[in-house]
Amino acid sequence: AQTVTQSQPEMSVQEAETVTLSCTYDTSESDYYLFWYKQPPSRQMILVIRQEAYKQQNATENRFSVNFQKAAKSFSLKISDSQLGDAAMYFCASSLVGGAQKLVFGQGTRLTINP
Amino acid sequence: GAVVSQHPSWVICKSGTSVKIECRSLDFQATTMFWYRQFPKQSLMLMATSNEGSKATYEQGVEKDKFLINHASLTLSTLTVTSAHPEDSSFYICSARSPTGGIDTQYFGPGTRLTVL
Numbered sequence: 001a002q003t004v005t006q007s008q009p010e011m012s013v014q015e016a017e018t019v020t021l022s023c024t025y026d027t028s029e030s031d032y033y034l035f036w037y038k039q040p041p042s043r044q045m046i047l048v049i050r051q052e053a054y055k056q057q058n059a060t061e062n063r064f065s066v067n068f069q070k071a072a073k074s075f076s077l078k079i080s081d082s083q084l085g086d087a088a089m090y091f092c093a094s095s096l097v098g099g100a101q102k103l104v105f106g107q108g109t110r111l112t113i114n115p
Numbered sequence: 116g117a118v119v120s121q122h123p124s125w126v127i128c129k130s131g132t133s134v135k136i137e138c139r140s141l142d143f144q145a146t147t148m149f150w151y152r153q154f155p156k157q158s159l160m161l162m163a164t165s166n167e168g169s170k171a172t173y174e175q176g177v178e179k180d181k182f183l184i185n186h187a188s189l190t191l192s193t194l195t196v197t198s199a200h201p202e203d204s205s206f207y208i209c210s211a212r213s214p215t216g217g218i219d220t221q222y223f224g225p226g227t228r229l230t231v232l
Contacts, residue, residue, distance in 0.1 A: 033218055035220070043226050044223065045208065050216075095219070097219075100172065101147070103221055107157075
């Protein structure tokens, strides 16, 4: 069974600074997908970034990038030049390739941006 | 692209009544949709997987007779909470799966807040 763990319930960062959110996972599969979603106060789940496990290159989306360490089963999210709009709950998630592709979510990390 | 709508955004009902929540993929077809429940300050809990044209697959502990799911078309799935009780009050979120960019990704609706009096 897949599991996803986010060990940081809360994080805070100064506006314009960089912050890294941690995520570890466990799976017996060799191919899978990894995701970061954010949930702002509106509670709308928004896709931030995604990564295919068989791709070595770390995914990047503008100010958001990941550090994917497959051997260590780690998938951290780096937010550069933090903005007030980045304040949200961030969820790390994984799904298998093929089949139902259900998402398994971590517990979430609440990110606060200090002006 | 990959927009998912959900209706209603909030609903208040009396105990014992039924409530239907709609989930639509607006700009893509989704053979698979998912229904989640989220309690305050917690992560999302998967309730069921909805497959177009077939019966939904429910997670362990979810009452299929209480949470009726219908996926009648490639763009619409509905969740009906039957004989709702106060303990069913929660935030319900749907998602639809799309293979955009070569990675099957779930895109989420804005959620429905259900309050049962």
